[in-house]
Structure formats: structure tokens, C-alpha cells
Amino acid sequence: MKPFSKLISIITPFDKANVDTDQIIPKQFLKLITKSGFGKFLFYDWRFDHDGKPKNGFVLNDSLYQNSQILVTNENFGCGSSREHAVWALKDFGFNVIISPSFADIFYSNCFKNGVLPIILNIEKIHKLLQFKDKVELDLDSQKIILGDESISFEIDSHRKIRLLEGLDDIDLTLKENENIEKFENISSIIPIF
């Protein structure tokens, strides 16, 4: 995984609550067997009309936000289905950071596996970000979002932070624990299916 680096970007304001993963990536696009190419289907039913033409007024169709890497949204983002395709679609579209007052558990965990940083902030700070029009600087290392003269700090689990900053592969790290896994298998009464 690519290490997560400091970024400067305009914010895409997406003031919606309870956005479920069925909206982020509708089921008709789950049949691909690769991880790439999902960006063009992101929020498909909200972005495009029945003829496949972009809908006017939907924020992701606004050229202003074309190169934005930061999506700011409202509570319970990513609820519903466990489909990691939702994160692949957001990432492929260009979003490396999602900021919300709260995330659904599985979506939150899926973000970290793909180098996407989910940040939890209180609603007042979300409102401030939703209204901020200029570019912001986001630094994971110092856990700060810099908006002009002002800066907003955010919390993040230190292990998840290190894994993102160094782009570490989870499985590689776990395989280093092989001795412990073997020990567990030897002392526990694991019941094979067959």
C-alpha cells in the first residue's frame, strides 16, 4: 500500500446523513473481479439519470470539486452492506479522506485497508468544514487540518496511523505473529468442519 502523505485539497461538501454503501456503489457494479475501475460508478444512481447523463446539481458533477481528495459528510456514513467496493470506488474517484461525525463500523475498518483516512469530528467542526471554500492542508502525522489561519485537530488510533503513514501490509505484520497463532492452535480446541 502507498504510504499516506500530507495533502492539500479543496473540500467536497456532501451534507447527507446515513449514506449507505448501496448508494456509494450500487449492486449492479459489484460483479467486477478486480479492485480497480469502480470510480466511474461512485454514487451512480445519484450522479446519473436513467439515460446515464450526469444530473445537474449533484455535487460530484460540479467541475469545481473535480480534483478534490476530501469528502466531508454527515453522520453514520457507510452504513449497510460490508462491500469494500464502496471504499474502492471513493478511492478510485480521488477521495483519500472522508470526514464525518460518525461512520459505520465495517466501512470505517475497510477505509484503513485501502489507504483511505476516515476522520471523526464533532458536528460544529463538520459545519465549519462544509462551509470552507478554499483549499485545506491535511497532515496525518501532526493530526491537523489547516484551514487558512485556523487549524482543527483530530484523533486517530496510533496503530492505524502508523500503518497508514508507512503503508504497511496487514498480512505481512500478522505473519510475523505466526508463532503465536500456532501456539493458539495447539492449545485451543479448534473444531474442524470436516
Place this chain on the structure above:
Amino acid sequence: MTETLFEKIWNSHVVVERENEPSLIYIDRHLIHEVTSPQAFDGLRQNQRKVRRPDLTIATIDHNVPTTDRSLPMIDETSSTQIKTLENNCKDFGIKLFGINHPNQGIVHVIGPQLGITLPGSTIVCGDSHTSTQGAFGAFAFGIGTSEVEHTLATQTLWLEKPKTFEISATGKRKNSFAVTSKDIILSIIKKIGTDGGTGHVLEYRGNAISDLSMEQRMTICNMSIEAGSRAGLIAPDDKTFDYINNREYTPKNYHDLVETWKENLMSDTNAKFDKSFTIDVEKIEPQVSWGTNPAMVSDVTGIIPTPEEFGHNNEIQIESAKKALAYMNLEPETPITQIPIDRVFIGSCTNARLEDLIDAAEIVKGKTVNSDVSAMIVPGSQMVKHEAEKLGLDKIFKDANFEWRESGCSMCLGMNPDILKPGERCASTSNRNFEGRQGSGGRTHLVSPVMAAASAITGHFVDVRDWC
């Protein structure tokens, strides 16, 4: 120190635990299907890794299988590719697959328990959020993403932060235990605690109203834990649990010894502390019907659609959500639920497509005919369910009433196969999600129990099934 049931299961599966770090948790059962696994197997190949424990892993094909005649070739080429990919992956990595024509094929969360693979006290994962279904057996069962599928295949473990615990007590007795079902109990719970009420928590359902339920009814409850935001929900095992698992195809050989150990250990200690608690009296519960686009937007069948202000109280975000939901659903506030007409009925999904669901629905349908404006289908949860239902003659009851009787799969719960709603169609569905477009782009879903769906199919609009039995 007292412990909850979840904490006991967690503690007995910790492989690595260090201060202020996530824990490495051992996984006893890994279930796989065609949609969320291809990229995981690709990852293994790219890194030349093997599946650590094929003997703890099984696969089936459920999400995009056609539910029509399977002797015909599949029309959808991309679905066909995904299915072939799983077949090849299982062959290459030595994983047991219940393929499209296997008698054990079915929705992954339905077949796990039916085959005796789902065991009390175990940790169970699958790349599907409704894995929580299997918590009904006193297991810690939860949905994972594809990266975690790959991680489990390679290491048989997952790094997890310990979730908090949330006690849901259901007390009292249902007034009409045929017409008021476990689906109505769980919808009532979600209506109260909200779609994120359980986020970060494992739910434990307890109380006499839960003990009263059959295993299949308990599965319906645990299934929808994720709709309350909880990755997992569980119920302490009892004699009903142990009887259900006994004598199934993969029930462990030393089963009776295992039951003795489970009986001693698998329950929350008296006075165990939960991080959160919620109590519901089931005596007051009526049949439920969802009217909006998330599973907390639910009304009593005798009720009316609330105004957005009533629904949201003073929460602007909720008021806006309700307005948007009503516009999408093409419904007006204050419409009586029983005046909502329907076009389609879907009885199926991992929530409500087990044998008891079909027996109860057939009881309502028997001798009647589906309303001429409605098209209705039954999709059994598995080939085993289908076979058992046919032995009881349920297929004949449904077909005589003009229901379609299909092959097993996820079908119109999420519409990855050809079973979808057309834009604007309104469906009474026994599934779990009423999200926009979930059952087909522009489709409108109302979540209900199997008996409510069956009765609505006959009348062509929602109806209080308590008046029928």
C-alpha cells in the same frame, strides 16, 4: 470478575493482546461467497500465499445466482464470470464449495446453521454484513470487507478493537405470536434505537421474549443487528440451540461433550456489566411496516406515516432524511399504512426465507389467490429449505395461489441477479434493507414479516394480519 457472553467468547479467542493495541482474534469459521472474495484470492496469488485453514472454510454461491431454471445457461456474463472465478479459486486453494447445483447451495447465513457448521461460542466471519444472523447460536459472528477476507484466508485471524456491549432485553409476551413475529420485534427495536444505535457495540438479546423464540425466529433478530449499526448481535445458547445443531451433516462428532461445556460457560454472568442497555416490552408490539428508506423508518400497521417533523423530533438531519425518503417512496405523511397499495411481494432473503417463514406464509395463503394487480414470488433461503418445503407441499399451496416458486439465493433482497423491481414499483419484502434502489433502481421497498407479506399479496395493499388469524 463478571463477564458478558460476548466477553467470554472474545477472551477465549485472543491470540495476541498488547496494551493500547487492537487484539489478534482467532477465527473458527470462514464462509465465502462469489461477490466479496475474488479480489481476496487475487491478493493471495500475487503474494504467493496459501489458505491457512481450508478445514475451517467453506464457500457457496448465493448473491447473483438466477432463481429460475438452473439447467439453462446464465444470461448475465459478468455474473457467470464471478461464479466461475469462485469455482476456480476454491479448486486452486482447496476450499470446499457448495456450487450452483449442489444440494447444500443456499444463502450463506442460512446454510451455515443448517449444516451444523455454525457452533455456539465460536467466531464466525464472512464478507457479508448479515453474518450477524449466526449470532443466534451464541457465536460472535460478523461481516467483514474483502481485505479482511484475504487476511482471514491467509492467517485465520483478524486484528480487532474490542467492541463495547449492548444489552437488549425483550420482556413480556406477544399478544398474537403467529401474527406478531420476531421481524416485528427487531424492526421495533431499530425504530427505537436508530440505525446507528448499536455502532461500535455487540448486541446481546436477552429476556423471556427472546427465549420464547424458535432458532429460526432468533436468526431473524440477529440478522438485522447490522441494521441497528452493530456488526454482531448474539443470543445465549439454550436447549433449543443445542437441539437445532444436533444430527446435521457437519455436526461435530463429540457433540454431546461440547454441549456439556457450552452449557456451563456460554452465558453472561449474573450481574455482568453491559456498556449500554435497552428494554422493550413485546406485548405492545404490532405488525410493522417500513415506509421510508432506512430500517428505522417504520410504523405500526394500524398507524399512519408520520410527518417528517414527528419522525425527526427536533433533529434537522432526521427531518431532512424523512422528507427525502417520502419523496423517493412517493408517499404522503399521515397516510394510513393499510392504504398503501403494492405491486410486488418478495418472500425471501437471509432474514426470512427459512422453513418456518414459509410454513407461516403458506398458512395465510392457503386457499386464497394473489391479487390480480400484484406479482409475488417465494425464494427459499437454501436448496435444503426448498426441498423440505416441497416435502410439506408448501410449493403447491403457493403455486395454486399464483405465487412464483423459485430456486434458492439472495435474489431480490439486493437484486444482483435478474430479480429486480422496475423503477417506481412498490414491494412488500421480507428482506432487511429498504435503501433507495436496493431492490432495483427506483424501486420502493417496504420491510415486513413473511405473514404480513403473504397477506398483503392477497389484498394488494398492507393489511393487519392479526385480523386473519
